[in-house]
Amino acid sequence: MPPLLQTNTAYQSATGCVVWQGECAQDDAELAAFLQGPVAARLNxxxxxxxxxxxxxxxxxxxxxxxxxxxxxxxxxxETRDWAAGEALAEAVLETHHKVKLPWNNERDKRNPFASLPGADIVGFQRDGDSHRLALGEVKCSSEAKWPPQVMHGRSGMIHQLDFLANDLGTINQLLMWLLPRVKHTEHEEAFNAACTRYLNSGRRDLVLFGILVRDQEARESDLSARGRRLASSLSGPTHCQLVALYLPWPIAQLPQAVGQGGVT
CATH class of the missing domain: 1.10.287 (Helix Hairpins)
Incomplete structure (x- = not known):
């Protein structure tokens, strides 16, 4: 069993189908093991x-x-870019703590090792009871001493992107076309079929959206609360949305080093 990320919950609340929480990581051996294990495996x-x-x-x-x-x-x-390490951290947290399976590592789609890829950051499935549902999401990193940070706002902000993932048919079409050949004839094909069946039979509403915010500032609920309430006004069940702020014990800029060495010295 892979190591888990041990955190202290700073806040947790919900409105409608949207839940948000802030989790503070501690600078200890457990964090180092998680970074060197599941996070490094995703990043590399x-x-x-x-x-x-x-x-x-x-x-x-x-x-x-x-x-x-x-x-x-x-x-x-x-990989030495802090935002890429932040995405790998988010992916590892989803897989180990939220029953999410990400059947494909986006690193394999890069033709240039220094490039970034368009599209959703998170594309996979979440186990829900004895079935699976589609799991889509966005990851943002911010060191800005502002609550919420700018990455939560505007057309390129997390909340707009999550709303877009939930409602834009062209995006859903593209993501499913991308995912199918990566799961066809693999152990993940059954989960793909179950997730698509639930999504289609529910009129495009049975899915889970994740918004992961990686921070190195003081934990404040205002990072997520106002934006979470706004998102709740545009989503309805059975759609479920979970916003998670991960607060690091040191600057985000040091995250790639911490993943490579297992900790910050």
Whole structure:
């Protein structure tokens, strides 16, 4: 079983189908283990790298080919951008604490190691009873000493993007087309079918939306409360929306280092 992220709950509330909570991480061995384990695996796509290694090792390579393979595999570019580490942290929290399965690592879609990808940050399924429902979401990082920070506002802000994910048919179409070939003939196909059945049979309302805000400022409920109430006015059950603010014990800029080394020194 992977290590869990131990946090202290600073606040928790709900309006309608929207729940929001603030979780404070402690600078301790448990945080280091979580960063070095599940977060590092997401950030570095450990599973994808191992699959590539095993596949290429099975080729009929000469001695020069083996040496070249070792050189290519050693040339992986480490991810050092704090927002990318923040997304990996959010993904790991969802998988380990919220019964979410993200069947595909977006790192594999990058043709340029320094690029970012358009579309929803979170695309997967959440186990709900003996079934699954579609799980979509956005991740934002902010060091701004303002509550709520700017990343929650405007057309590029989290709340607008979540509302868009819930209601824009073109976006849903694109996400499902992207997801299907990545789960077809895999262990995740059954979850995909169940989630799509629930979504369609409910008239596009049976899904869960996640908004994850990674912060390095004082924990204040005003980070999420006003925006959560606004979002609740445009969503209705069985749609469920969960907003989570993760408060780090040190600057977000140090997150990539903490993932690589297991802690900040």
């Amino acid at each position: 796509d450990t599973a994808g790298g191992e699959a590539l290694h095993e596949h290429l090792r099975g080729l009929s390579l000469t001695g020069m080919g083996q040496d070249t393979l070792a050189t290519v595999l050693a040339a992986e570019v480490p």
